[in-house]
Each structure stands twice: as C-alpha cells, then as structure tokens.
Amino acid sequence: MTTETTIEQPLFKKVLIANRGEIALRILRCLQSLEIPSVAIYHYSEERSPLLTQADEAIEIIGDSPSAAYLDVAQIIEICQRLGVDAVHPGYGFLSENAKFAVALAEAGIQFIGPTHQSIDLMGDKINSRNFVAERGFPVPPSVTMDADSPEFIDAIKEMTFPLVVKASAGGGGKGMSIVNSIDELEATLRVAASEAEKYFGDKRVYVERYFESARHIEVQVLGDGKTVIHLGERECSIQRRFQKVIEEAPSPALDQTKRKELCEAAVGIAQAANYTSVGTVEFLYTPQGEFFFLEMNTRIQVEHPVTEMVYGVDLIAAQIKVAAGLPLDLAQADIVMNGHAIECRLCAEDAFNNFIPETGKVLFLKEPAGEGIRFDSSLYSGQDITTSFDPMLAKLVVHAATREEAIAGAIQGLKDLVLLGVNSNCEFLIKVLEHPAFLSGDIDTGFINTYSEDLTANGPEKDQLQAVLSATYLSDRETTLLNDATPQPYTAIGHWRN
Amino acid sequence: MQPKYLLNDNSHTVTPVRRNDTVTLSIDDQLVTVGYRRLNSHEAELTLKGKVRTVYVAQDEYKLYLHLDGKVWQLDRLNEFSEGSAGGASSGSINAPMPGVVIEIYSEVGQTVTQGDTVMLIESMKLQTEIKASISGVIQSIGVEPGSNFNKGILLAEIEAEETNTESEE
Known part of the structure; x- marks a missing residue:
C-alpha cells in the first residue's frame, strides 16, 4: 500500500461512506490513512458493527427494509448537509452506479467519489456501452438488440449460433441474465425477459449475444x-x-x-x-x-x-x-x-x-x-x-x-x-x-x-475424524458437561455405565 | 445421559463409559478413549489414537459448531422429545425450508385448513414460495408475521390434526 505522503490539508472536509460491511470498513481505513474525517451510516440491525465505533461519526438511516435504507438518496443527502459532508464514497453495489445519485449530490454541492454521472450513464446501459465501444473499433461479441417483444427479434436471432445469453440492457452484477440452448428455450425466455427487465430495472430492452461456454x-x-x-x-x-x-x-x-x-x-x-x-x-x-x-x-x-x-x-x-x-x-x-x-x-x-x-x-x-x-x-x-x-x-x-x-x-x-x-x-x-x-x-x-460439480462435493468424515468430532462435541456440549461436572463421583466410580 | 448428535443427517450416540486422565466414550457402540484439555471457553486440545488436534467449539442451544482438521462441523443435539414428535411426515409442524422473509400470511390461528392449502407466501433467494398445510386440521400457532425475516428450520406454523371429520372435507 502506498499513500504515505504527508498531506498538509485533507483532500475533503468530511467523507460519508454510503455502504456497509467489509467495503465500508475498507474505505474507512483509507480515509483514516488520508486523515479525512469520516461519517458512517447504518441500519439499526447493524448497530453493533465495528464501523460505528471506528468512524468519527455514525448516523442511523431508516428504511422499509435494511437494504432500502442504504438506497435512500434523499436521506443520505440530508445527513451530508446536516453534518457538513463534502464528499460521499459509495463503495460497490447500492448507489455506486446510480447516475441519479451522482447528479443529486452534485446539485447539493457534494462530490461523488466515482466517475462523472455521464460515464455512469454511458457504461451503465449495456446496449449503449456496447455500441459506444464497437463504434470505436474495439471487439464486442456478436449480438442482436431489440425490444424483446418485437416480432422481428426471433428472426434476427435465427442467424446466430446457440448457446446464446439473454441480458437485460439495464441489468448488472449477474442479475437479469439467462442462457438458452435452443430456439424453443429462447422463445420462452424472451416471453418473460421483457416483463422481468421492466419490473426489475424499469427498462424492457434486452439483447441476445453468443454465449461462449469455454471462455x-x-x-x-x-x-x-x-x-x-x-x-x-x-x-x-x-x-x-x-x-x-x-x-x-x-x-x-x-x-x-x-x-x-x-x-x-x-x-x-x-x-x-x-x-x-x-x-x-x-x-x-x-x-x-x-x-x-x-x-x-x-x-x-x-x-x-x-x-x-x-x-x-x-x-x-x-x-x-x-x-x-x-x-x-x-x-x-x-x-x-x-x-x-x-x-x-x-x-x-x-x-x-x-x-x-x-x-x-x-x-x-x-x-x-x-x-x-x-x-x-x-x-x-x-x-x-x-x-x-x-x-x-x-x-x-x-x-x-x-x-x-x-x-x-x-x-x-x-x-x-x-x-x-x-x-x-x-x-x-x-x-x-x-x-x-x-x-x-x-x-x-x-x-x-x-x-466439475461432481468433484466439488462435501466429504463425509473418515472414521477417526468422525470419532474425533463426536468426542469433542460430547465433551464440549454445555448440557453434558454441566451434568458431568455436577456428578463427578458416581460418574467416575460407576465405570461401565452402559445398558 | 445418552445424547444423540445429528451430523449430515446421520444420528450418532455418544455414551460416557469411564473418566480418568482420559475419557472413554462409547460412540455408536464402539469404545473410544480420548484426551481432552480445555484451553479456554472456545479452544481445546483433543488427543485420539496419538494424534493431537486443536478444536474450536461454540454452541447455540442445541446447535454445536466445531472447527477441527481445517473445517467446520455442525451438529445438532437431539433431545428425547425431538425424535418422533417433530418433522415426521404426519407432523403438523411447518418448519422453514430455508431462510427468508414472509410476504403474506393467508391463515389465522383457529382456522381450519385442508392439507395442501396455502398457509403463507415466503420469499427466499428472490424466489417466492407458497407454504402449504402439511396436514388437515386447525392452525394452532403462527410463528412469524408479514415482513419478518426467519432462519432455516424455525417453526412457521403449527397445525393440530382434526380428530374426526377429515374424510368429509372434500
């Protein structure tokens, strides 16, 4: 790790970490190394997280569900304004690739620690980003893009080689993707793909590209x-x-x-x-x-x-x-x-x-x-x-x-x-x-x-190992040790205590 | 005290036989002599057939967790009451097949249900699953509320079989 340069003036007055878990702690350590004051946000279900005691300030966020709390743009911006936060690190997941969040922060005069909202918009849309990259001469997989319910879609795809992968344009992180091996499967998948894409991502465009099984x-x-x-x-x-x-x-x-x-x-x-x-x-x-x-x-x-x-x-x-x-x-x-x-x-x-x-x-x-x-x-x-x-x-x-x-x-x-x-x-x-x-x-x-799914299975214990596991279980089990400790004399004396 | 432990769906019996410097146990009817030295509340040293192993242990009521030989072993202590009464095919207990969250509950305590009726709707791994009545009878209890998270194995609902009248339902 580098960054051990002397910093005369902190890079930001105060940075809010809009995330949780390991990445929130990772960002916090980095802020500490850069001598930037930190604000953590947390849902009450995580009020015992070490993040709360290690950050300079910790503010509870409220939501219908724990993950909804971390997605609440208005609430996070309100906290920033109240505490004098001038930059937000979004980590990964949650609001990290949400261009609207970056715009809302900018409008509030707060720096989003990430790319410009234009970059997020361009690259966040799978179809636009593929076109952008292809137009500049970089290779993209053979594909067909259309509204999934468009009647010409199937005809256009018939030219392609199976297997294919169907992706929601607005999807990401492995969500909204499925592999199809035949034209029948493809038709069935497309029927639900558009409505699912609209439901989950608010955008019904899907595209189909060649799936490389051994890539x-x-x-x-x-x-x-x-x-x-x-x-x-x-x-x-x-x-x-x-x-x-x-x-x-x-x-x-x-x-x-x-x-x-x-x-x-x-x-x-x-x-x-x-x-x-x-x-x-x-x-x-x-x-x-x-x-x-x-x-x-x-x-x-x-x-x-x-x-x-x-x-x-x-x-x-x-x-x-x-x-x-x-x-x-x-x-x-x-x-x-x-x-x-x-x-x-x-x-x-x-x-x-x-x-x-x-x-x-x-x-x-x-x-x-x-x-x-x-x-x-x-x-x-x-x-x-x-x-x-x-x-x-x-x-x-x-x-x-x-x-x-x-x-x-x-x-x-x-x-x-x-x-x-x-x-x-x-x-x-x-x-x-x-x-x-x-x-x-x-x-x-x-x-x-x-x-290799057949090789990647759990091994049962070997005989000695099973005996080791069961002895340790019995001898550490609070229920049995309480009973044994309470009755030491007869227990030793009885000897063969079997039926 | 003759506890039974469940490991990977197999049940094993452990019976104490002798205790001196070492402990002799009967494990599934085989005599085993081990040395067991507790180092602190979570760590111990187990000696079996000349091999010394470090063991880490933790317990949550009847669930026991061990780390031994580089992996975790999870065992359930079965008590006398648990066998036969819970989980059987004719049981009215509906336990959660996996962790999840309750979306909607369609039944209430005191309601009569027929085997196969949908009692509640749960969501787990982004999939919604209908939880159906395992037997016909009267709902005795519902262990969760809409919106609540639950762990695998917890009691979602309990149905008491109707003593009579089950034939005339349909």
Whole structure:
C-alpha cells in the first residue's frame, strides 16, 4: 500500500461512506490513512458493527427494509448537509452506479467519489456501452438488440449460433441474465425477459449475444483523472456461479506479456474514449483461441480490487479519492510494476454444496487467518446476526505470494486456519476449488463450477475424524458437561455405565 | 445421559463409559478413549489414537459448531422429545425450508385448513414460495408475521390434526 505522503490539508472536509460491511470498513481505513474525517451510516440491525465505533461519526438511516435504507438518496443527502459532508464514497453495489445519485449530490454541492454521472450513464446501459465501444473499433461479441417483444427479434436471432445469453440492457452484477440452448428455450425466455427487465430495472430492452461456454472472464483495472488513463493489469474472474464471482486472481494464468499488453491497451483505449475519471473495470470475454470481446465496464471500485492492490502495491481507493478531490494522477503507466500473484476467495454465508442456498445464524466465534501475504477484509464481529437482509458475502480472504502455486497454497491454508462458528459458509467449497487439479493447472473458464460439480462435493468424515468430532462435541456440549461436572463421583466410580 | 448428535443427517450416540486422565466414550457402540484439555471457553486440545488436534467449539442451544482438521462441523443435539414428535411426515409442524422473509400470511390461528392449502407466501433467494398445510386440521400457532425475516428450520406454523371429520372435507 502506498499513500504515505504527508498531506498538509485533507483532500475533503468530511467523507460519508454510503455502504456497509467489509467495503465500508475498507474505505474507512483509507480515509483514516488520508486523515479525512469520516461519517458512517447504518441500519439499526447493524448497530453493533465495528464501523460505528471506528468512524468519527455514525448516523442511523431508516428504511422499509435494511437494504432500502442504504438506497435512500434523499436521506443520505440530508445527513451530508446536516453534518457538513463534502464528499460521499459509495463503495460497490447500492448507489455506486446510480447516475441519479451522482447528479443529486452534485446539485447539493457534494462530490461523488466515482466517475462523472455521464460515464455512469454511458457504461451503465449495456446496449449503449456496447455500441459506444464497437463504434470505436474495439471487439464486442456478436449480438442482436431489440425490444424483446418485437416480432422481428426471433428472426434476427435465427442467424446466430446457440448457446446464446439473454441480458437485460439495464441489468448488472449477474442479475437479469439467462442462457438458452435452443430456439424453443429462447422463445420462452424472451416471453418473460421483457416483463422481468421492466419490473426489475424499469427498462424492457434486452439483447441476445453468443454465449461462449469455454471462455474466460478477464477484466482490466483502469484509473483515470479525466486526462490520462492508466491500467493496473488484469484480473482473472472465471470461477463463477450464476454469474457471481467466487474466486479471483491477478495476473491471469492465460495471458502472456504480448496478450496482456493488447488487452490492457484496449481497456485503456475504451476508458480514454469515455474521458474516464476514477477507478473502473473493463470486463472482457477471452476465448481459448485468444480472441477477446468487450463485455461491460463497471464504473465503481470492485469487490475483487484487493488482488490488484497486492500485486501492484497501489491503494486503489486512495487513488480514487485523490482523483475525486481534483488531483492529477500521481502514478504513470511506467510506475505500475507487477509483483507476484494474488488470489481472493469470497467467503459467503451459503450452502455451496446444496444449490448455494443462503445460510443464516449468529457469529459465535471468529478467528481470522493471519500471516505473511494474508489480507482478510471483513466486518464480521462476534454476536453478529447473519440474515438474508443483505448480500451473503461475509468477508474476503486475499493471499499474495511470489508465484501462483504459492498463492494457492497460502489461500488453502488461510481458509483452513479461518475459524468461523455459528453460521455455515462456503469455506470448504472454496478449498475444494483451489485444490482441484484443473484449477491448479490454470485451465479454467466460466463453466468451471458446473463442469466439475461432481468433484466439488462435501466429504463425509473418515472414521477417526468422525470419532474425533463426536468426542469433542460430547465433551464440549454445555448440557453434558454441566451434568458431568455436577456428578463427578458416581460418574467416575460407576465405570461401565452402559445398558 | 445418552445424547444423540445429528451430523449430515446421520444420528450418532455418544455414551460416557469411564473418566480418568482420559475419557472413554462409547460412540455408536464402539469404545473410544480420548484426551481432552480445555484451553479456554472456545479452544481445546483433543488427543485420539496419538494424534493431537486443536478444536474450536461454540454452541447455540442445541446447535454445536466445531472447527477441527481445517473445517467446520455442525451438529445438532437431539433431545428425547425431538425424535418422533417433530418433522415426521404426519407432523403438523411447518418448519422453514430455508431462510427468508414472509410476504403474506393467508391463515389465522383457529382456522381450519385442508392439507395442501396455502398457509403463507415466503420469499427466499428472490424466489417466492407458497407454504402449504402439511396436514388437515386447525392452525394452532403462527410463528412469524408479514415482513419478518426467519432462519432455516424455525417453526412457521403449527397445525393440530382434526380428530374426526377429515374424510368429509372434500
């Protein structure tokens, strides 16, 4: 991490963190390192979060549901005005890619720590952004765009090769997407797609593009100040389930230096064309033949940003805040040097061995993994209720090492050292993925979890292990220990106390 | 005290046999001798067949969580009453199949319902699911309210079977 320069005057008077969970704490640490006063917002269901005590000020927000509270633009702006906040960091999710929020803040004289609202608008619409990118000569996947209920839609699509993916133009983060394998499936999907897209995103336009079953998802981190755009290499994010990323790494095992340069320069070109200001991510599909196609651009800091930070030694959130404060980039492309390999695992409250059904519970005991090269981004605390009110992601384990092999080994060890009791997580599933020979070989694509689903199943205990588990359970069970402690004498004396 | 523990849907019996420096237990009718040293309220050292393992434990009533050999094990202690009375096919208890939120409740306490009637509508993983009456009878209790979040396994509603008259419903 960089940013240890002396700052004579803080970049902002006060920054409000319009988010929760691990990213809110991550932003808070960054504000502290930049000596910027902070304001946290919280829903009462999270009033015991460490964020509240660590931020300079913490204000409760009210909503019909916990997540609605974090989406309440008017309420957040009112808090900013009341407390003299002059900038807002939106994190990821919630209001981070909401152009209306950026506009409302600007009208109130508050800086949105992110790109301009024009960039959010342009890149937030999948159809417009694809057209924008294609017009500038960058490759996009073959596709057809139309109102889903338009009668010519099916005819236009008949020319294309299956499988296809149907996407809502206004969708994002894996929502509003489905894969279809035949014309019948396509007709059925289109019938519901338009109404669903309108219901969830207020925009019924959908588009259909070729779905590459064995393609990788590779994305490039960019950073721009409105004049210059630089890249900080790529991240490989092919390990996904239902379009949700599970494990990410940097650099991608698929790219050599020539391909890396080609891909990263395309990303810089796209961001430059959009006069991009702030951190952003250009996502590509990468085929086994080495072709790449623009997928979309994310105009926010991403969940998986730490792998880039660890490989390039740059604090991306600090860089984002500096650009938002109007400073020019203090990094040139030549300063960006890759060092080693980093892997991130998303720890989620879900039953990964049973259709990823969400798990709930209470954090009864937590021991975070630690050690050289290990970063654990989390806002977990003892006694925390894990509910379905928010996204199931609990924490991120990020491991940096000299080589990919060492980073994988470190991540496996870190996951085994992590002790989280009281809510079931996907920890064992993550270990299974990391230990899989195909993952180790680096030969991965977005179908990985489906392809190897038979290998990615829970192991029952071995006999000795079962006996160890049951003995420890019995000997730690408060019910039995209370009883045993109360009756020590007869218990020892009885000896064979069996029927 | 002869507790039974449920692990991955299998139930296991653990019975104390002897306790000296080590503890002898009968686990599923096999004798096992272990050393168990509590280090603090959540950490212990377990010795079994010469192998020493660090164990982390936590408990929420009948639910026990252990971390051992690099992974978490979750067990439920079954008490004498839970077997046979809850969860069976003929049970009137409707437990939540997964965590979620209540959208709407269509029944009230005291109401007579027929097996298959929709009692409430829940949402989980962005999917709405109808919760149906498991048996015909009278609703004894409803454990949730519209809008409330619930965890997997909690009692959503309880129906008491009608003693008579079930045949003439249709």
